[in-house]
Amino acid sequence: AQSVTQLGSHVSVSEGALVLLRCNYSSSVPPYLFWYVQYPNQGLQLLLKYTTGATLVKGINGFEAEFKKSETSFHLTKPSAHMSDAAEYFCAVSDRPRSGGSNYKLTFGKGTLLTVNP
Amino acid sequence: EAQVTQNPRYLITVTGKKLTVTCSQNMNHEYMSWYRQDPGLGLRQIYYSMNVEVTDKGDVPEGYKVSRKEKRNFPLILESPSPNQTSLYFCATRPPNIQYFGAGTRLSVL
Numbered sequence: 001a002q003s004v005t006q007l008g009s010h011v012s013v014s015e016g017a018l019v020l021l022r023c024n025y026s027s028s029v030p031p032y033l034f035w036y037v038q039y040p041n042q043g044l045q046l047l048l049k050y051t052t053g054a055t056l057v058k059g060i061n062g063f064e065a066e067f068k069k070s071e072t073s074f075h076l077t078k079p080s081a082h083m084s085d086a087a088e089y090f091c092a093v094s095d096r097p098r099s100g101g102s103n104y105k106l107t108f109g110k111g112t113l114l115t116v117n118p
Numbered sequence: 119e120a121q122v123t124q125n126p127r128y129l130i131t132v133t134g135k136k137l138t139v140t141c142s143q144n145m146n147h148e149y150m151s152w153y154r155q156d157p158g159l160g161l162r163q164i165y166y167s168m169n170v171e172v173t174d175k176g177d178v179p180e181g182y183k184v185s186r187k188e189k190r191n192f193p194l195i196l197e198s199p200s201p202n203q204t205s206l207y208f209c210a211t212r213p214p215n216i217q218y219f220g221a222g223t224r225l226s227v228l
Binding site for chain 1 (some may be wrong): 149151153158159160161166174177208210212216219220221222
């Protein structure tokens with residue numbers, strides 16, 4: 001069974017500082033990897049995803065993540081935090097599609113709440 | 119515009135009173151799914167559907183039912199809600215490699 005661990009349920013940074021949100025996964029084969037963001041009282045928005053190809057993935061709002069197979073990690077970074085980045089961030093994995101169909105279930109981490117201080 | 123629409127967005131009910139949360143998508147996707155979100159637990163899958171009349175349990179199906187009579191709709195049914203079903207619920211649909219989520223339904227069972 002897959003699992004996702006997000007290190008740090010709460011991360012606090014200063015405006016302009018580097019944002020680093022950590023995600024490690026456990027899976028028998030490399031899965032698809034995702035980062036979602038949830039702003040207060042809103043739904044989930046996809047930030048970026050890795051399925052195949054280049055291991056450094058760029059997403060929206062200046063975020064990027066790097067898939068490291070040897071470390072089973074998919075950490076999310078942004079060089080300079082903005083106040084508008086304050087939200088909860090979820091790392092998620094899903095199985096790669098198989099012939100005959102799949103439950104494209106997303107297995108989520110427990111989330112990391114990012115606060116940005118002025 | 120791709121949309122996943124959930125109704126209602128907010129619901130307060132009492133223990134044992136049957137309720138249905140509707141989910142509709144305009145993308146003609148075969149796959150749909152329901153998740154619940156609880157503080158400190160992330161999101162967990164309740165049920166999913168691979169196509170019309172094809173549904174199956176996710177990780178936390180107890181106390182829930184679903185139906186898939188047409189491709190665009192995937193309602194979540196709570197026959198006898200209990201306080202432990204107080205949660206934030208999300209419907210999702212999936213083209214290859216990505217999932218679109220609805221805006222969520224916040225349910226409180228008193």
